[in-house]
Amino acid sequence: MKLDIAVLSGDGIGPEVTAQAIKALEAVAHNFDHSFIFKEGLVGAIAIDQTGNPLPDETLELCVNTDAVLFGAIGDPKYDNDPSAPVRPEQGLLRLRKELGLYANIRPVKAYPTLIDKSPLKREIIEGTDISIYRELTGGIYFGKKEISDDGNVASDLCEYSREEIERISHLAFKAAQKRRKKLTLVDKANVLESSRLWRKVVTEIATSYSDVTLDFLFVDNAAMQMILNPSQFDVILTENMFGDIISDEASVIGGSIGLLASASIGNTCCMFEPIHGSYPQATGKGIANPIAAILSAAMLLEHFNLIGEANAIRDAVEKALELNITTPDLNTNNPLSTEKVGDFIADYILNPEDSNLNFENIHVGQSTII
Numbered sequence: 001m002k003l004d005i006a007v008l009s010g011d012g013i014g015p016e017v018t019a020q021a022i023k024a025l026e027a028v029a030h031n032f033d034h035s036f037i038f039k040e041g042l043v044g045a046i047a048i049d050q051t052g053n054p055l056p057d058e059t060l061e062l063c064v065n066t067d068a069v070l071f072g073a074i075g076d077p078k079y080d081n082d083p084s085a086p087v088r089p090e091q092g093l094l095r096l097r098k099e100l101g102l103y104a105n106i107r108p109v110k111a112y113p114t115l116i117d118k119s120p121l122k123r124e125i126i127e128g129t130d131i132s133i134y135r136e137l138t139g140g141i142y143f144g145k146k147e148i149s150d151d152g153n154v155a156s157d158l159c160e161y162s163r164e165e166i167e168r169i170s171h172l173a174f175k176a177a178q179k180r181r182k183k184l185t186l187v188d189k190a191n192v193l194e195s196s197r198l199w200r201k202v203v204t205e206i207a208t209s210y211s212d213v214t215l216d217f218l219f220v221d222n223a224a225m226q227m228i229l230n231p232s233q234f235d236v237i238l239t240e241n242m243f244g245d246i247i248s249d250e251a252s253v254i255g256g257s258i259g260l261l262a263s264a265s266i267g268n269t270c271c272m273f274e275p276i277h278g279s280y281p282q283a284t285g286k287g288i289a290n291p292i293a294a295i296l297s298a299a300m301l302l303e304h305f306n307l308i309g310e311a312n313a314i315r316d317a318v319e320k321a322l323e324l325n326i327t328t329p330d331l332n333t334n335n336p337l338s339t340e341k342v343g344d345f346i347a348d349y350i351l352n353p354e355d356s357n358l359n360f361e362n363i364h365v366g367q368s369t370i371i
């Protein structure tokens with residue numbers, strides 16, 4: 001298969017982790033005889049620095065005319081600490097999601113058996129956890145009308161949803177549940193918010209077309225508690241934009257590191273794959289960022305194009321790296337490896353799975369000659 005992939009590596013650790021995802025994709029292309037063509041575009045703070053715009057027109061055009069977008073991370077502390085900044089890196093990402101119509105953000109959360117003891121949560125709580133979060137991505141409070149009074153003392157953000165916005169992601173979430181453990185939990189705040197009541201109504205109606213899926217509801221505050229108390233109760237979680245943002249960061253502690261969580265953002269014509277972590281500016285250039293979330297995002301890209309064996313080749317390599325503790329300092333305090341070395345191991349394992357122990361030795365003595 002030939003795929004054109006736009007690479008928007010962005011800010012902070014974005015470029016270093018995205019480079020590892022590309023190495024994994026190149027290894028897959030080599031083994032499975034595919035052709036992946038990568039074209040880079042600017043986004044985020046780096047794009048503001050160079051063009052004044054967090055999403056320059058050329059970048060948007062590149063993304064519209066490509067098969068898939070591989071996204072790194074955006075954000076820079078110089079904007080975080082300046083609430084009056086007229087342009088912000090995040091605007092680039094939000095506009096990209098909106099312009100590409102990426103309404104469904106899928107965030108898988110899993111307790112890897114080899115990492116269970118790395119999580120701050122107890123083994124018996126997280127064992128068996130395997131959740132797929134379906135976060136609505138182009139509506140709600142993120143995109144509602146924003147206002148600030150003339151004197152600057154009153155501000156508001158409107159949370160608005162239409163039936164159609166709820167329906168389209170709900171169908172995807174129900175279909176996903178049908179292929180999994182057939183349970184869907186709608187997370188909302190229907191005891192307070194009108195928009196949440198519309199979600200409940202629409203999702204309840206849609207559920208009648210998926211009678212094999214059990215639907216239940218949780219208020220978001222309770223869901224936040226359940227995520228820590230008993231996460232293995234969840235199968236598919238469906239939720240609106242901001243609740244999904246918060247719940248998915250919370251869920252990331254289950255896996256032991258936010259550096260493991262990948263995501264896919266899907267629309268009717270475009271798709272984008274990105275780690276859920278941010279730009280981690282303190283780590284930039286130090287080689288300590290975990291590349292696995294970016295690499296697993298590449299696996300989600302392959303899966304999206306139905307390249308299932310290829311996606312599993314990446315996942316097997318990641319599992320091998322975790323099993324052998326070929327990991328960055330977030331997961332490995334005694335003998336951590338660099339972002340690049342972890343990426344090398346994973347790409348190499350994809351190319352020669354039977355050779356992994358040898359490469360493991362090489363990596364530890366710093367002599368890896370891998371691709």
Ligand code: IPM
Nearest residue numbers: 074075090093094245276278
């Ligand atoms: C995410 C991020 C973004 C979001 C930020 C960077 C705008 O936190 O993808 O979860 O809030 O959606």
Ligand code: MG
Nearest residue numbers: 245246249276
């Ligand atoms: Mg977030």
